[in-house]
Amino acid sequence: MLEQDVRYLKYKTYLSFYCPHCKNTFNVERKHEKSLIFNAIYKKEDIVLKLSPFLDVFDIKASVPIKDGEILDDLLCPSCKKSIVNHKVKCKECGSKVGETIISAYAKLIPFYFCLKHGCEWHGISKEDEKKIKLKIPRQAMPEQDQKLRVDNFQEVPFGYTSELALLEAGRCLQCKNPKCVEGCPVNIDIPSFIALIAEEKFNEAAKKIKERNILPALCGRVCPQESQCEAKCILGIRDEPVSIGRLERFAADYERKMDMVEVPVIKNDTGKKIAVIGSGPGGLTVAADMRQLGYSVTVYEALHEAGGVLTYGIPEFRLPKSIVQFEIDYLKKMGCRVELNHIIGNIITIDELLEHFDAVYIGVGAGLPWFMGIEGENLGNVFSANEYLTRMNLMKAYRFPEYDTPMPKGNKVAVIGGGNVAMDCARTAIRTGATEVTIVYRRSRHELPARAEEVHHAEEEGIKFKLLTSPVKYIGTDFNTIKAMECIKMELGEPDASGRRRPVPIKDSNFTLECDMAIVAIGNGPNPIIFQSSPDIKRNKRGYIDVNEKTNETSKEFVYAGGDIVTGSATVILAMGAGRIAANAMHKKLSSIKKKK
Amino acid sequence: MFQIVRKEEMAKGTIIRFDIDAPKIAKKIKAGQFIILRVNETGERIPLTVADKDEFAGIITIIFQVVGKTTALMRTLNEGDVILDVVGPLGKPAEIEKTGTVVMVGGGTGVAILHHVAKAFKEAGNYVIGIIGAQEKEMLIMENEMISICDELVVTTDDGSYGERGFVTIPLGKYLDERYDIKLVYAIGPIVMMKNVCKLTKKYKILTMVSLNPIMIDGTGMCGGCRVKVGGETKFCCVDGPDFDGHKVDFDELEKRNSLYLKDEKDSLLYSIR
Numbered sequence: 083m084l085e086q087d088v089r090y091l092k093y094k095t096y097l098s099f100y101c102p103h104c105k106n107t108f109n110v111e112r113k114h115e116k117s118l119i120f121n122a123i124y125k126k127e128d129i130v131l132k133l134s135p136f137l138d139v140f141d142i143k144a145s146v147p148i149k150d151g152e153i154l155d156d157l158l159c160p161s162c163k164k165s166i167v168n169h170k171v172k173c174k175e176c177g178s179k180v181g182e183t184i185i186s187a188y189a190k191l192i193p194f195y196f197c198l199k200h201g202c203e204w205h206g207i208s209k210e211d212e213k214k215i216k217l218k219i220p221r222q223a224m225p226e227q228d229q230k231l232r233v234d235n236f237q238e239v240p241f242g243y244t245s246e247l248a249l250l251e252a253g254r255c256l257q258c259k260n261p262k263c264v265e266g267c268p269v270n271i272d273i274p275s276f277i278a279l280i281a282e283e284k285f286n287e288a289a290k291k292i293k294e295r296n297i298l299p300a301l302c303g304r305v306c307p308q309e310s311q312c313e314a315k316c317i318l319g320i321r322d323e324p325v326s327i328g329r330l331e332r333f334a335a336d337y338e339r340k341m342d343m344v345e346v347p348v349i350k351n352d353t354g355k356k357i358a359v360i361g362s363g364p365g366g367l368t369v370a371a372d373m374r375q376l377g378y379s380v381t382v383y384e385a386l387h388e389a390g391g392v393l394t395y396g397i398p399e400f401r402l403p404k405s406i407v408q409f410e411i412d413y414l415k416k417m418g419c420r421v422e423l424n425h426i427i428g429n430i431i432t433i434d435e436l437l438e439h440f441d442a443v444y445i446g447v448g449a450g451l452p453w454f455m456g457i458e459g460e461n462l463g464n465v466f467s468a469n470e471y472l473t474r475m476n477l478m479k480a481y482r483f484p485e486y487d488t489p490m491p492k493g494n495k496v497a498v499i500g501g502g503n504v505a506m507d508c509a510r511t512a513i514r515t516g517a518t519e520v521t522i523v524y525r526r527s528r529h530e531l532p533a534r535a536e537e538v539h540h541a542e543e544e545g546i547k548f549k550l551l552t553s554p555v556k557y558i559g560t561d562f563n564t565i566k567a568m569e570c571i572k573m574e575l576g577e578p579d580a581s582g583r584r585r586p587v588p589i590k591d592s593n594f595t596l597e598c599d600m601a602i603v604a605i606g607n608g609p610n611p612i613i614f615q616s617s618p619d620i621k622r623n624k625r626g627y628i629d630v631n632e633k634t635n636e637t638s639k640e641f642v643y644a645g646g647d648i649v650t651g652s653a654t655v656i657l658a659m660g661a662g663r664i665a666a667n668a669m670h671k672k673l674s675s676i677k678k679k680k
Numbered sequence: 681m682f683q684i685v686r687k688e689e690m691a692k693g694t695i696i697r698f699d700i701d702a703p704k705i706a707k708k709i710k711a712g713q714f715i716i717l718r719v720n721e722t723g724e725r726i727p728l729t730v731a732d733k734d735e736f737a738g739i740i741t742i743i744f745q746v747v748g749k750t751t752a753l754m755r756t757l758n759e760g761d762v763i764l765d766v767v768g769p770l771g772k773p774a775e776i777e778k779t780g781t782v783v784m785v786g787g788g789t790g791v792a793i794l795h796h797v798a799k800a801f802k803e804a805g806n807y808v809i810g811i812i813g814a815q816e817k818e819m820l821i822m823e824n825e826m827i828s829i830c831d832e833l834v835v836t837t838d839d840g841s842y843g844e845r846g847f848v849t850i851p852l853g854k855y856l857d858e859r860y861d862i863k864l865v866y867a868i869g870p871i872v873m874m875k876n877v878c879k880l881t882k883k884y885k886i887l888t889m890v891s892l893n894p895i896m897i898d899g900t901g902m903c904g905g906c907r908v909k910v911g912g913e914t915k916f917c918c919v920d921g922p923d924f925d926g927h928k929v930d931f932d933e934l935e936k937r938n939s940l941y942l943k944d945e946k947d948s949l950l951y952s953i954r
Contacts (some may be wrong), residue, residue, distance in 0.1 A: 385900050387718055387765040388889075424898060426765040431706055449841075450902040454914060461907055461914060461933055463940040469902035478724060478897065484951035487724035487749055488897070489944035563936040597697075610901045611919055 094352040099194070104162035106184060110454035120183070122166065123158040133373050142200065154198045155179050160388065173197035221323040222251040224303060229543045233513050236399040236481060239540055245285070254318065255325050263327060268660035271295045273312060273327055280330055281352050283542040287339035292331055293347075296659065297371040298591055300339060300365060300406050303332025305397060305503075307534045308655045321462030346416050350377035355673050358383065358440040360613070363391025364655045365446035365646035367410065368420045368662030369669075376670050381440070382414070384426040388477060391448055394657070396469075397509050399602045400514070401537075404476075408622050428613040433620070433642060442641045445620075449647035451551060451608040455499075459557030459602075463564035466491060466505045468604035490600040493600025495567055496520045499554055500604035502652075506537040508602045509546045520546045521596065525553040525586040525632035528612045551575070551586065555593065557601060568596045607620070620644075627651055643669060681713065681762040682717075684741060691819045695745050695789055696755055697731070703738025705768045711800040712770050712774030712793075712891065712923050716738065716899040718765040719753055726750050727770070727896045731792040734800075738939060740768075743792035744820070749948040770899045770946065771922045774889070776800045779863040782806040783855060784830070785848050785877055787869030788814060794868040798829050801866075807831050811851050811860075813873075815844035849876050856884045864889065867926060871935050878926035890926035893915050894934060909933050 085414040099108040099120040108120035125146055132141040142148055157166050168182035187312075212227050224247075226580045228234075232239055238372040243251065255277040263273040270290055279288035292299040308328035316324030338344055357373045359366045361383040388394050390407040405429040415421060427433065427447075435445050452467035454460050471491060478488035496512040498505045501524035511522045522541070525529065527550050531538055542548075549570070557571040572592035575584035609626040620639035621629045628644040630637050635645045644659025647653055685770050686699035704839035705715060714729040732741035746755050757763070774797045782801050785922030785942040786794035791812045802808045814820040816836045826833050844851060848869075856862065865888040867877040872889040881888040894906040894917050901919035911928035913920065 094763060385767065386898060395898075408753075424765050426767060426770065429769050430708055450900065451916070451919075452902070452904040454904070454907075456914070461909060461937065463937065467904035470905045473897050473903050479722075481714070483944070484948045486722045487948055489941045489948065564940070612900060 101159040101161060101191070102166060102168075102182050103164045104159060105184075106159065108160065120212050121160055122229070123160050123163065123548055124154055125156055125665070128160075129154075129157075129674075142390060148200050150201045152200045152282065153178050154181070154200065157181050157198065159324075162321060167198065168195060171195050173199065176202045178202065189537055199660065219250060219254045221254070221326055222247045222329075224326075224329055229545075230661070232400070233544050236514060238403050239400050242336050243329055244384040244498060245283075245337075248280055248285070248333045249283065251326050251330055252277045255281070256317060258317055259654060262317065263312040263325075266312040266315035268297075268311065268656045269295050269663055271312075271331075276334060277325065277327070277330055285334055286341070286343050288330075288334040289343075292334060296656075297368060298410055298659065299331050300335035301393060301402060301410065302330050302656055302659070303330075303335055303363065304402050304533075305654075307654060309535045311656070339406075339454070342412065344463050346413070347375055349375055349417065352379070353377045353673070354431065355379070355441040356381070356439065357669065358436045358443045359444040359446065360436075360444065361385075361391055361435075361448060361646075362389040362411070362421060363446055363448050363646065364393060365448075365658035365659060365662040366391065366444065367414060368659040369444045369446065369643075369645075369666045370414055370418065372663060372666035373416045373669065374414075374419050376666075378441075378670075378673075380419040382419055382421045383427050383431075384421065384423050385426045385447075386477065387423055389421050389423060391446075395473045396504065396507070398472065398476055398511050400510065401507065411637035426612060426618045432616040433613070434637070441673055442643065444649060444665055444669070445637070445642065445644040445660070446646045446658065447610060447613055448658075449652050450610040452603070452606045453606050453608055454603055455554065455605065457556055459559055459565070462559040463562070464491065464493060464600045465557055465565050466600070468498075468500070468508050468601050468602055469607065471602050472511070475515075479647055481511075481515050490515060491600060492516065493598070494518050495598045496600045496602065497523050497596060497598040498552075498602045498604055499523050500531045501526065502604065502606070503534055503537055505602075505604035506533045506541045506546075508604050510537075510541055511546060512600070512602070513544055513546060517600070521549050522546060523549045523552050523554060523568075523570065523596070523600070525551065526583065527551055527575060530583050549596070553586065553588065554596075554601075558595070565599060565601055568598055568601060570594055570596050607647070608651075625651065633664075634672075636666035636668060636672075641672075681764065682766040684757055687757070689758050690743075690821045691772045691814075692712075693746075694819070694822055695719055695743060695792075696751075697743045697755070697792075698757075699739045699741050700741050700763065700766060700947070702766050702768075702880075704768055705766065706733045706735050706738045706740050709733050709740060709769035710773035711776065711796045713769040713771050714899070714922060715742070715766055716770060716896070717742075717767070719750060720764050721754075722824055723764065725765075725899070727893065727899055729793040729796075729893070730768070731796050732824055739886070740766075741805070744787060745789040748945045749814075749952055752949060753952070767899065771918055772920070774866075774891075774923050777803050778805045781808045781809065781859065782864045782866060783811065783852065783862055785852055785865060785867040785869070785873075786810075786812045786817070786826075787873040789821070790818075790869030790873070790891070791826065791828050794866065795822050795825050795829060795854060795867055795892075796825065797868070802829050803851065803870040803910030809855060810849045811836070813837065813848040813869075815839065815926055842906060843942065847876070848873060849880050852877060853880060856886065856889060862886055864951050865926075866890075869936070874926060875935075878929070878931070882927050888926040889923050890929060891922050892924060892929065892934060893922065894938060908937075 129144040166181050171180050177510045180195040226240040231523045251439045257385040261274045276288045276291040313324040356379045359382045360368045362382050389411045393407045393661040452469045480488040483490040496517045498509045500647045512520045552570045554568045558567040560566045572589045573586040576587040579585040635643050641667040646658035685702045698883040716725045718725050728742045731743040784798040798803035808830045810826045810833040813836040865881050867874045868891045894908045897903045897917045906917035908913045910924050
């Protein structure tokens with residue numbers, strides 16, 4: 083039996099319907115049913131009543147025909163054959179007779195009334211009790227690849243929710259009137275509405291709902307740090323675990339894609355104006371899609387030979403399958419955006435030249451210059467920047483060497499320096515390519531790890547070790563100039579620094595040696611200088627990132643906008659998308675107020 | 681897709697010249713800058729400094745030695761065939777200015793790139809002395825092009841089969857002794873050659889520029905695979921270079937880093953043959 087079936091049955095036992103007289107259960111065991119079922123006897127015939135996880139929508143299957151509006155006032159318990167009609171309570175909507183059962187949810191017995199008039203959707207469980215039940219549905223885990231299997235392949239780790247699991251999870255949502263989760267989302271997706279649509283089994287509509295605010299739900303469902311955004315604000319999270327918003331988002335998007343129901347959105351009338359987008363990462367794609375929908379002609383320039391930016395070269399296949407990224411790019415092309423690969427803006431075309439042909443330019447080039455710590459031995463062989471390691475593996479597919487020409491970096495004992503998502507990606511890639519021991523070396527403690535909780539969890543499951551409060555001071559090389567060990571120093575946490583996190587301070591004389599034959603430096607990226615060499619007039623801050631007007635994301639150069647990592651420094655996919663949305667809105671506002679420039 | 685419009689085999693077929701139709705790049709690329717190409721879907725990205733360009737015809741010229749899998753594969757391509765991806769221009773252009781007398785030293789395939797830079801120096805109004813070398817007569821490339829550019833040209837071969845016998849450093853040493861007006865030496869070629877040229881010019885305290893060719897992947901500053909130590913600082917060859925002050929470059933480290941994948945290169949070549 084599949085895992086999801088087990089879960090489903092478990093759920094049924096948690097929430098079953100009992101006869102108020104003999105306390106026998108009404109439930110029928112039925113696999114692959116998406117709703118709650120109980121059976122009874124009506125006019126001496128068996129009848130099956132179906133309820134959604136919201137306990138409200140009725141569907142009746144009976145051998146006798148039941149007309150709309152018919153009142154089922156002869157409903158009997160199948161065991162004791164006593165009537166379950168309650169004469170004391172009346173339906174609050176149509177005033178008809180109601181039936182009574184008892185729901186047991188986690189050993190709590192709650193009386194549950196339902197209108198007997200066919201077609202009336204009233205059910206008499208108090209809001210309080212309903213909440214109690216919803217609280218009792220556990221947060222549904224995603225089925226995933228077994229940890230022993232997955233360390234040998236690059237296939238995606240979680241399989242995603244099945245429809246059954248998605249319905250259960252969606253049923254947990256309290257549908258708050260003043261939803262906090264929406265505030266937590268950088269692009270303000272209408273979370274309760276899309277979850278309600280999932281609960282109603284309108285999966286396709288749910289995906290459309292998300293896409294009103296976020297064009298890349300399949301990606302965000304996978305890579306967003308939900309636990310510090312929407313899910314952090316979920317009311318359920320106070321007493322229990324929050325609704326798995328990210329997993330539901332992923333489910334809806336995957337469903338729409340797998341069912342081939344993705345539709346190209348309506349494109350407004352051509353404005354005759356042109357937009358150039360530099361960089362085809364998440365921010366660039368958002369701007370492109372938004373502006374195209376508004377009727378602009380959009381050209382996206384990408385420096386590499388594949389579009390997608392960090393989604394393509396950075397995030398590994400097992401976390402974000404490249405077919406999904408490709409699907410989203412194709413979707414953009416279907417909308418009518420042009421994608422120009424192999425174009426390094428600044429070198430092949432300068433921003434000034436772009437402005438001669440385009441009405442506005444968006445810079446979404448990301449932060450693409452890897453940082454090193456500047457310690458001894460950093461240029462030894464087998465010391466990589468995370469960018470190089472991941473680019474080789476993901477973009478160049480080095481893990482399939484020699485089928486693909488780019489050589490694969492090999493290591494037995496691998497040390498990854500850093501504690502972010504990129505570090506986790508490197509570590510998990512290394513373990514998949516034959517490393518026997520992978521250690522994450524991070525200078526702060528577990529609490530400060532910037533990576534998504536799910537990534538840390540997966541990394542641990544896969545056997546990756548964590549050396550926390552540790553920082554390298556020197557790489558030690560062999561005679562052949564490759565790394566053989568790393569000298570580290572222990573750290574302790576001091577006062578909070580500018581980022582609000584406690585600053586790590588080295589402990590004197592705590593040096594020790596960590597053996598490793600490969601080291602990956604994943605401590606972040608700085609701004610890439612190429613684009614600015616030909617555009618010195620774009621104002622930048624002290625750290626080299628672009629200064630923008632926060633409300634519009636316009637740079638000091640008119641009609642040039644910027645967002646994402648090139649403005650904020652290394653951050654997340656969704657923040658880049660949020661920045662893209664702000665710029666797109668401002669661009670549209672500004673361009674629609676002026677006449678055609680070119 | 682970028683079409684090869686002309687192919688020429690040189691030096692007994694070990695060095696190949698491609699003229700590639702790439703109008704956008706040809707319009708922008710300057711001497712000293714490089715491109716990155718990927719032959720096919722499973723190919724690797726390799727950097728190649730551009731040896732010449734024709735802005736009006738929209739053509740760039742690359743000249744490469746057949747050393748590994750990709751170059752061996754490229755050798756099998758003919759006129760009319762296409763290369764999947766060509767990205768460029770990359771790197772900073774060579775700094776060309778009128779300084780007086782410059783010595784251009786080139787060895788092996790390096791002469792191809794050197795002649796592009798030499799041309800620019802000549803056009804800027806400098807007195808250009810060329811010294812080019814090869815292992816033997818047949819391996820020497822672009823002699824005629826260099827003759828037409830340089831005011832003086834010396835050719836050396838390691839075995840003495842043509843021109844002067846010995847390495848390029850011998851005539852360079854003579855020039856440095858005899859002429860006091862040499863302001864700049866440009867050396868492009870194998871790492872050993874550039875290293876020895878720098879050793880020599882350091883004694884005379886003459887600025888020496890070298891063009892480096894470390895291992896690269898993206899060529900846009902993203903991967904950091906091409907890091908070289910210059911003056912004790914780590915520089916990214918793709919965005920800070922490829923031309924550096926040769927007296928400051930740590931050639932030993934570069935040599936070691938460039939040999940990191942020798943075994944993989946062999947494996948890759950063997951795999952493609954099999």
